[in-house]
Every structure is written in structure tokens, then in C-alpha cells.
Amino acid sequence: MFRYVIRRLLISAVILLVISFITFVIFFALPSNPALLACGKTCSVQRLAEIKHSLGLDQSFWTQYSEFLKGLFAGRKFGDQSVLITCAAPCLGISFKTDEPVLTTLFNRFPADLSLALGSAVIFLIVGVGLGVIAAVRKGKLIDKVAVSGALFGVSLQSYFVGLLLMWAFVDKWQILAAPGYTPITQDPNAWFQGLILPWVTLVILYLAMYTRLSRSSMLETMGEDFVRTARAKGLSRRKVIFKHALRAGITPIVTIFGMDLGSLIGGSAVITESVFGINGIGKLAVDSVTDSDLPVIMGTTLFAATVIVLANVVVDIVYGVIDPRVRLA
Amino acid sequence: MMRKTRSVALLATATALALGVTACSSSSKSTGSGSSDAVQKGGTLTYLAPSDFDSLDPQRVYTTEGQNMVEEIVRTLTGWQEKTDGSAPKLVGDLATDTGEPSQNDTVWTFHLKPGVKYQDGTAVTSQDIKYGVERFMSPDITGGPGYAAQWLVGASSYKGPFKGQDLASIQTPDSSTIVFHLNQPVYDFNETTAMAGWAPVPKAHDTGANYSTGVWATGPYMIKSYSKGKELVLVKNPYWSASSDPIRDQNVDEIDMKQGLDRSAIDQQLRADGPDAMNAVQQWPIAGADLTQIANDPTLKSRYHVIKSPGISYLALNVNRIKDIHVRQAIEFALDKTTARGAFGGSAYGDYASTMLAPGVEGHKDFNLYATSPSGDQTKAKALLAQAGNPKLTLSLAVENTPTQTNFADAVKSSLANVGITVNIVPVDQANYFSTLDNTKNQYDMAWMDWIPDWPNPSTVLPILFDGRQIAAQPASNQDISYLNDPAVNSQIDTIAKMTDPATADAAYGALDQQILADASVVPLFYMNFDELSGGNVQGLVPDPVNASLNFAHVWLKH
Numbered sequence: 001m002f003r004y005v006i007r008r009l010l011i012s013a014v015i016l017l018v019i020s021f022i023t024f025v026i027f028f029a030l031p032s033n034p035a036l037l038a039c040g041k042t043c044s045v046q047r048l049a050e051i052k053h054s055l056g057l058d059q060s061f062w063t064q065y066s067e068f069l070k071g072l073f074a075g076r077k078f079g080d081q082s083v084l085i086t087c088a089a090p091c092l093g094i095s096f097k098t099d100e101p102v103l104t105t106l107f108n109r110f111p112a113d114l115s116l117a118l119g120s121a122v123i124f125l126i127v128g129v130g131l132g133v134i135a136a137v138r139k140g141k142l143i144d145k146v147a148v149s150g151a152l153f154g155v156s157l158q159s160y161f162v163g164l165l166l167m168w169a170f171v172d173k174w175q176i177l178a179a180p181g182y183t184p185i186t187q188d189p190n191a192w193f194q195g196l197i198l199p200w201v202t203l204v205i206l207y208l209a210m211y212t213r214l215s216r217s218s219m220l221e222t223m224g225e226d227f228v229r230t231a232r233a234k235g236l237s238r239r240k241v242i243f244k245h246a247l248r249a250g251i252t253p254i255v256t257i258f259g260m261d262l263g264s265l266i267g268g269s270a271v272i273t274e275s276v277f278g279i280n281g282i283g284k285l286a287v288d289s290v291t292d293s294d295l296p297v298i299m300g301t302t303l304f305a306a307t308v309i310v311l312a313n314v315v316v317d318i319v320y321g322v323i324d325p326r327v328r329l330a
Numbered sequence: 331m332m333r334k335t336r337s338v339a340l341l342a343t344a345t346a347l348a349l350g351v352t353a354c355s356s357s358s359k360s361t362g363s364g365s366s367d368a369v370q371k372g373g374t375l376t377y378l379a380p381s382d383f384d385s386l387d388p389q390r391v392y393t394t395e396g397q398n399m400v401e402e403i404v405r406t407l408t409g410w411q412e413k414t415d416g417s418a419p420k421l422v423g424d425l426a427t428d429t430g431e432p433s434q435n436d437t438v439w440t441f442h443l444k445p446g447v448k449y450q451d452g453t454a455v456t457s458q459d460i461k462y463g464v465e466r467f468m469s470p471d472i473t474g475g476p477g478y479a480a481q482w483l484v485g486a487s488s489y490k491g492p493f494k495g496q497d498l499a500s501i502q503t504p505d506s507s508t509i510v511f512h513l514n515q516p517v518y519d520f521n522e523t524t525a526m527a528g529w530a531p532v533p534k535a536h537d538t539g540a541n542y543s544t545g546v547w548a549t550g551p552y553m554i555k556s557y558s559k560g561k562e563l564v565l566v567k568n569p570y571w572s573a574s575s576d577p578i579r580d581q582n583v584d585e586i587d588m589k590q591g592l593d594r595s596a597i598d599q600q601l602r603a604d605g606p607d608a609m610n611a612v613q614q615w616p617i618a619g620a621d622l623t624q625i626a627n628d629p630t631l632k633s634r635y636h637v638i639k640s641p642g643i644s645y646l647a648l649n650v651n652r653i654k655d656i657h658v659r660q661a662i663e664f665a666l667d668k669t670t671a672r673g674a675f676g677g678s679a680y681g682d683y684a685s686t687m688l689a690p691g692v693e694g695h696k697d698f699n700l701y702a703t704s705p706s707g708d709q710t711k712a713k714a715l716l717a718q719a720g721n722p723k724l725t726l727s728l729a730v731e732n733t734p735t736q737t738n739f740a741d742a743v744k745s746s747l748a749n750v751g752i753t754v755n756i757v758p759v760d761q762a763n764y765f766s767t768l769d770n771t772k773n774q775y776d777m778a779w780m781d782w783i784p785d786w787p788n789p790s791t792v793l794p795i796l797f798d799g800r801q802i803a804a805q806p807a808s809n810q811d812i813s814y815l816n817d818p819a820v821n822s823q824i825d826t827i828a829k830m831t832d833p834a835t836a837d838a839a840y841g842a843l844d845q846q847i848l849a850d851a852s853v854v855p856l857f858y859m860n861f862d863e864l865s866g867g868n869v870q871g872l873v874p875d876p877v878n879a880s881l882n883f884a885h886v887w888l889k890h
Contacts, residue, residue: 033766033807036766036770036807036808037763037766038473038474039473039474039808043477043805043807043808044477044480044487044805045805045807046487047470047477047480048807048808050470050490051470051473053470054470054471054473084539085539085540085541098382098559098560099540099541099543100541100559105559105560108558108561163593163596164593164595164596164599167596167599167600168599168603171600171603171605171607172599172600172602172603172605173603175605175606178606178607179600179605179607179608181589274591275591275593276593276596277593277596278589278591278592278593278596279591280560280561280590280591284591285560288381288560291761293763
């Protein structure tokens with residue numbers, strides 16, 4: 001298992017290197033000019049050249065890319081004036097827009113994404129799988145139809161619409177909840193919880209359907225398997241058959257999807273939810289960096305999201321071994 | 331200046347003027363209440379914003395929203411005293427005792443500092459700090475910001491900023507309370523430039539270079555308590571700010587808490603509902619187009635709905651290099667239905683129909699209309715002009731931002747021109763890069779939507795910038811003459827006005843120049859731009875500020 005994990009991590013490093021290179025290539029293929037944006041509207045040719053130099057954009061593609069890679073391990077210094085900005089390793093660069101080290105910005109934003117992702121994921125996993133199991137066990141009954149169609153309705157909605165609707169109802173109209181947003185849990189746990197209720201609900205509405213339907217079909221398939229029939233024949237209780245045998249076997253594909261979803265949520269994929277509720281997470285940072293042509297932040301957010309998803313996949317593979325002994329034996 | 335999402339004015343081109351204007355200082359501070367209630371102290375003003383400012387660094391900020399906030403943190407040599415009676419803001423000395431003394435044909439400007447003005451740590455502001463601050467403009471590490479200092483100060487074009495220990499000799503500080511600027515040309519409205527945020531002191535000991543925006547050393551009524559870029563900015567009272575020396579600002583609220591990264595529709599929704607979280611709140615980014623009509627027409631919001639009549643202009647540039655026949659350009663002037671075009675931007679709340687490039691709030695504005703008297707156009711006249719042009723079969727490109735509002739606007743233009751037989755190809759350009767794309771002479775279109783807000787309400791910050799054709803070759807990556815008009819008569823008149831000595835004569839000449847430019851039919855003035863904002867029910871003392879095109883916080887207070 002140890003060698004397997006090491007091998008997966010090495011492959012992951014290669015994948016991240018390729019992603020970083022492709023992101024760099026895409027940025028340089030774009031028509032935007034960050035130096036011109038920084039220079040302002042009436043920019044002389046001389047000042048444009050000076051700013052280009054200050055941002056390091058006057059160097060060749062390969063020099064800039066190798067400097068970026070070098071910074072990951074050795075750190076970098078920016079600016080050739082007496083007021084230097086030092087970026088310690090692992091340095092992802094300095095934002096063209098804010099002049100902050102990208103890693104610092106990512107660390108500042110990460111807790112918001114983690115809170116948003118973990119809170120919603122716990123709910124949509126438990127509720128989604130629960131509804132799926134009930135729907136499978138009660139196949140064809142009213143609860144099955146309600147669970148499946150209700151979840152389908154949820155996934156059909158658009159997060160921007162759901163978010164604004166929830167805000168209008170619970171914050172503006174009835175004034176039951178405070179305006180949503182992110183407060184660090186260390187600063188005020190109550191405000192943290194209250195501020196994330198609506199974002200969590202929005203994400204749950206969007207993700208619930210998939211988990212309900214996936215777990216329902218997976219359970220139905222598993223419950224038709226020979227080993228489940230054998231378990232029943234042995235006289236095991238219905239609860240044991242469902243939860244110990246059927247669910248354990250049926251949950252494998254759900255774990256795969258969950259790992260990917262959780263990884264992408266932590267990596268900032270809930271950008272619309274972040275935007276609607278004013279949660280300044282990594283997704284929003286990524287979108288802003290693209291509109292600002294802020295290459296270091298584009299690189300940082302892309303690599304961060306890729307790293308989280310790649311690691312989530314490694315974790316999923318390890319969890320497979322725990323859930324399914326056949327994987328362990330293989 | 332730049333709106334966060336819209337372009338605006340900037341640098342006066344190399345042809346500035348030569349008049350001697352010295353406005354009087356005033357010691358009477360406007361109360362700016364907007365309410366008959368007595369001003370109450372205390373409370374936290376919440377500021378709901380979709381994004382962070384371009385910068386809080388005085389020498390880097392160049393958006394209206396950013397400048398409006400920075401003015402609460404730093405004081406500048408001169409400033410605009412905002413009135414509550416609807417009259418024009420008045421230029422007064424802020425750090426300076428008056429609005430400056432010009433000499434040597436407006437090429438030398440001297441300012442004397444008021445005694446006793448202090449930073450947030452209690453140390454005194456000196457003229458050397460202002461010199462150091464202005465010198466920062468020229469450093470390549472201090473990006474953004476207006477380019478006036480680099481353009482006008484003697485020797486500034488080759489100066490690289492103060493970070494390597496070099497100073498700029500054209501800024502002299504004979505003593506700690508006097509500063510003298512030597513300019514390379516006459517600039518009669520230089521003291522209006524010095525009202526911009528960058529003409530503020532920066533203490534060298536506290537300068538952190540490119541990171542200064544998080545630690546701006548305050549001289550204004552508020553100072554930075556915490557600032558997490560893109561997330562939240564909290565300002566608290568500056569204990570060393572002196573009300574008696576400040577003719578512009580009050581210090582009524584205890585804190586200003588700016589929450590950034592909020593959705594614009596969500597902000598509008600929150601402020602409309604005026605719930606507990608919004609009652610003490612303001613917004614600064616204009617109301618989103620889709621919400622504007624509803625909000626403007628809602629009688630229940632009337633007391634909290636603010637219309638800021640900026641001196642800005644929204645216009646359609648007609649590229650004279652590509653639409654060479656003046657009859658065709660004139661036909662477009664007549665054919666365009668401005669009523670449907672304005673509908674796309676949110677209707678009448680967006681602004682009045684324009685017929686000139688100098689908006690009513692700009693000095694020298696002359697009221698004239700060379701084209702259709704009806705805002706819905708005159709298609710008969712347009713067709714006659716096209717007939718004079720030989721009824722060419724025309725297909726014209728139209729560049730707009732790739733937003734729903736602008737796409738609707740483009741559809742309105744397309745429909746108008748289709749009525750007179752002109753086909754329009756709409757070219758949506760990425761909103762974030764719209765102006766940098768259009769400003770580059772490599773990217774030319776037959777027609778392009780543009781807008782412009784002067785840095786201060788003087789025609790020198792409008793017509794020379796937008797219509798001096800010599801800049802097309804001089805600054806090809808940041809050309810502001812999107813009509814590509816390079817009319818020797820216009821260029822010559824710009825130079826002539828620059829040599830005038832009387833402000834009133836210069837203003838009148840600019841008004842006439844506006845008419846001369848419109849006669850070239852290189853531009854269709856569309857609307858004199860308004861900016862529309864909502865505030866919470868407890869917020870009082872907001873003054874619509876036409877200079878910054880935003881709600882001014884100088885006198886803001888909260889009802890408890």
C-alpha cells in the first residue's frame with residue numbers, strides 16, 4: 001500500500017507540472033496585457049516598458065516559466081527598487097493586482113472554501129445517500145417517487161436563482177437569518193454557522209439529486225446480487241442486510257463521485273454560490289484573476305484546485321481499499 | 331478617472347493651458363445633511379461592494395470609488411468642498427492654506443501648508459512628505475494612478491521615483507510648510523489636479539512601496555484598522571485628525587466597515603429590503619442595469635435613492651478613418667434612436683439625452699444641438715444625407731462590451747441604422763479588457779461605444795484627451811481618440827486655447843471647440859451619465875458628488 005501511495009503521489013506531481021505548463025501557455029496565448037492594465041489609460045511607451053520590466057513580463061516565456069518553477073523550491077524576490085517584496089518558498093508568485101504573495105492569498109481564502117465544502121458535503125452525502133437507500137428499499141412506493149422527483153427538481157434549479165431567492169426570503173423578507181457571508185469559526189462560531197446556512201442549503205439542493213439517484217440505483221443493483229440473497233437466507237435482519245452488506249458494496253461508486261465533488265468544492269468550484277453569498281473563496285479569486293489578467297493568481301488557483309482534486313483521488317483510492325476488501329487483495 | 335467598471339478620464343494631453351486661476355479658500359464646512367435631523371455621532375457605516383478598490387495607495391488609486399474612500403483616509407493639497415444645495419462643489423485648500431499661488435505664467439505653483447496637521451501617530455505633516463508622495467507617482471513599482479505629475483513636472487519623464495534615494499528637483503520645499511512645483515508648461519487648473527488623492531503626503535518611514543495600500547498613513551478623519559484585500563476593509567477614527575483645519579470632512583461615524591466580493595444584485599436586493607443588515611449600509615458601485623428601472627420608479631425608495639449627476643458622457647465614436655464620408659457620419663447622427671438606446675441602459679434614470687461632448691457639469695459647457703432635435707432621431711434627414719453620399723451599401727462594425735446591457739444597446743443601434751439601410755455587425759469585446767482593447771490602435775472598428783468622466787470638471791480633461799489626433803501616433807497602445815479624428819483645425823484650436831490667459835475665455839473657447847468637433851460628426855453624444863445608488867434607512871448626510879461621480883462620505887452619519 002505504501003509503495004502504491006508513493007507511486008500515485010509521484011504521478012500526481014507530474015500531472016500538476018503538466019497543468020502548470022498548460023496554464024502558462026494559455027495565458028501567453030491570450031490577447032490581454034497585464035502591464036498595460038497596470039499602467040493605466042494614458043500610458044507612455046517608456047512607462048509601459050518600465051512596468052513590464054517591473055512585473056517581469058519582459059522576459060521570455062521559458063525564463064518566466066523556469067523562474068516560476070524555481071520559486072516553488074527556492075523562493076523569489078520581486079521588484080528591482082529598494083523596496084523589495086520577498087516571496088518565500090514555495091512561492092507561487094506575487095499578484096499583479098494586490099502585490100501580495102499568491103500563497104498568502106490562497107491561505108486566506110482557503111478556510112472559506114473548506115467551511116463551505118465540508119458543511120454542504122456532509123449534508124448532501126448523508127441526506128442524499130439516506131434518501132437513495134430509502135427509495136431503493138421502498139421502490140415504487142410514494143416515498144421513492146417523492147425522493148427521486150424532489151431531488152430532480154432541486155438539481156434543475158440554477159444556483160444563482162436559488163441563492164438570491166433564499167436570501168430574499170430568509171434575510172430580506174422574513175428576516176430570520178443574518179446576511180450570509182463567511183466569518184472565521186475561530187472568530188465567532190455562531191456567526192460562522194449562521195452565515196453559512198444558506199450557502200450550504202443552496203449547494204445541498206444542487207448536489208442532493210445526484211447522490212439520491214446514484215445511491216438508489218447502486219443499492220437496487222447490489223440488492224439483487226447473490227451475496228445479499230445469501231445474507232437474507234442466513235436469516236440476518238433486514239437492517240443488517242441493507243446497511244452491512246448492500247450499502248457497503250453499493251457505496252463504492254458514490255465514494256468516487258464524492259471524492260471528486262469534495263475536492264472540486266474545496267478547490268473553489270462553487271464559484272456562483274460564493275459570488276451570490278459574498279463568500280470570498282478561491283473560486284471567486286480564480287474568476288477575478290482571469291478578468292484582471294493576473295497570471296500569478298491564475299497559476300495559483302489552478303494549481304491549488306488541481307492539487308486538491310488529485311489528492312482527493314488518491315484518498316478515494318485508499319478508501320476503496322478500506323470499504324471493499326477485493327480492492328485491498330488486488 | 332475610472333469608474334470601477336467604466337472608463338473615464340485621465341491625463342490632459344501635452345497641450346495644456348495657460349490661465350491664471352486661483353479659487354478662494356473657505357473655512358466654512360458644508361453640513362451636507364440631506365436630512366433635517368440633527369447630526370448624530372457614532373455607529374458603524376457598512377459599505378457593501380462587489381469587489382475591492384483598484385488600490386488605496388494614494389498614488390495608485392484611479393477609480394471614482396477608490397478615490398472617494400481614500401479621501402476619507404488622506405488629505406490632499408486642495409480638495410472639493412461638497413455642497414448640499416445642489417450647487418457645484420467648490421475648490422478649497424485642504425492641507426494647503428488656500429488653493430495655491432500660480433506664478434511665471436502658471437508654470438510655477440506654490441502651496442503653503444496649514445500648521446498643526448498630523449498623521450495618525452501624532453507626527454506633523456511636512457512639505458517634504460508631500461514631495462516624497464508625488465515623487466512616488468514616477469516609480470515603475472507604483473503602477474496605475476493618473477499621469478499628470480509625470481507629464482507636467484520638469485524632469486519627471488526621466489525620473490524613476492524616490493526609492494533609490496534620488497529626488498525630483500522640480501519639486502522644491504524651501505521649508506517644512508511650503509512646497510513649490512515647477513511645470514514644463516502653463517497649467518491654469520493645476521490646483522484642481524492637486525485635489526486628486528495622489529497629491530497627499532506619504533511619510534518615507536512608513537512607505538512599504540507596492541504594499542503601501544494596506545498601511546496608508548492617515549491624515550484624514552479615518553485610518554485603516556484592518557484590510558484583507560478583496561475581503562474586508564475596516565476604518566476607524568483617526569485620533570489626530572483635526573476638524574478645525576479640515577474644511578471638507580466630518581468625523582461622525584465610529585467605523586466604516588467595507589465588505590467586498592458581494593454580488594451586485596444581492597447588494598441591490600439587500601438595500602431595497604432595508605433589513606437589519608442593510609439599514610446602516612451604502613453602496614458605491616452603481617445599481618446594476620437590470621435593477622435600475624425598478625428601483626428608480628419605486629416610490630417607497632425615494633428617500634434612499636440617490637442620483638449623482640456626473641459630468642460624464644456616454645457616446646458612440648465613429649471612426650473617421652473607416653467611415654470617411656462625412657455625409658454618412660451625419661446620417662448616423664440623425665438616424666440613431668437614442669430612446670431605445672437609453673432603454674438598454676435602464677431608461678431615463680441612466681441620464682439625459684446628450685447633444686454635446688462637454689456635459690452640463692463641466693466648465694465651458696455650451697448648449698447646442700447640430701443634429702436631430704428629437705431623441706428618437708430624424709430618419710428622413712438621415713436618408714437624404716445617405717442619398718448625398720451616393721446611397722452606399724454599408725456594413726459597419728460596432729464594438730461594445732460583452733454584457734447583456736451593452737448587447738441590448740448594440741441591438742438598439744443596429745435596429746436604428748437598419749431603418750436607413752445600414753447593416754451593423756455587432757462585435758462584443760470582453761468587458762474586463764474592453765478599454766485596453768479599444769485604446770490600442772491595432773484594434774479599430776467602424777463604431778464603438780465609449781464613455782468618459784473628467785478627472786475634474788474642466789474641459790481640459792475632456793476635449794484635448796478625446797480629440798487631439800496627434801496622440802494616435804504618440805501613444806498607440808493607449809490612444810483615447812477612438813474616433814481617430816486628426817483634424818488640423820481642431821488640433822490647432824487645442825493649441826490656441828492652451829495659450830489663453832483668462833479662464834472664462836478658455837472655457838468659452840472650449841465650448842466653441844466642442845461644437846467644431848461635433849460638426850466633424852466623428853462622435854454621437856448619447857447621454858449625460860447619471861450614477862444611481864441606494865443607501866440604508868439610517869444613513870444620512872450623503873452628498874451626491876459630481877466630481878467623483880459617487881456618494882460622498884464627508885458628512886455621513888447614522889440615525890440611531
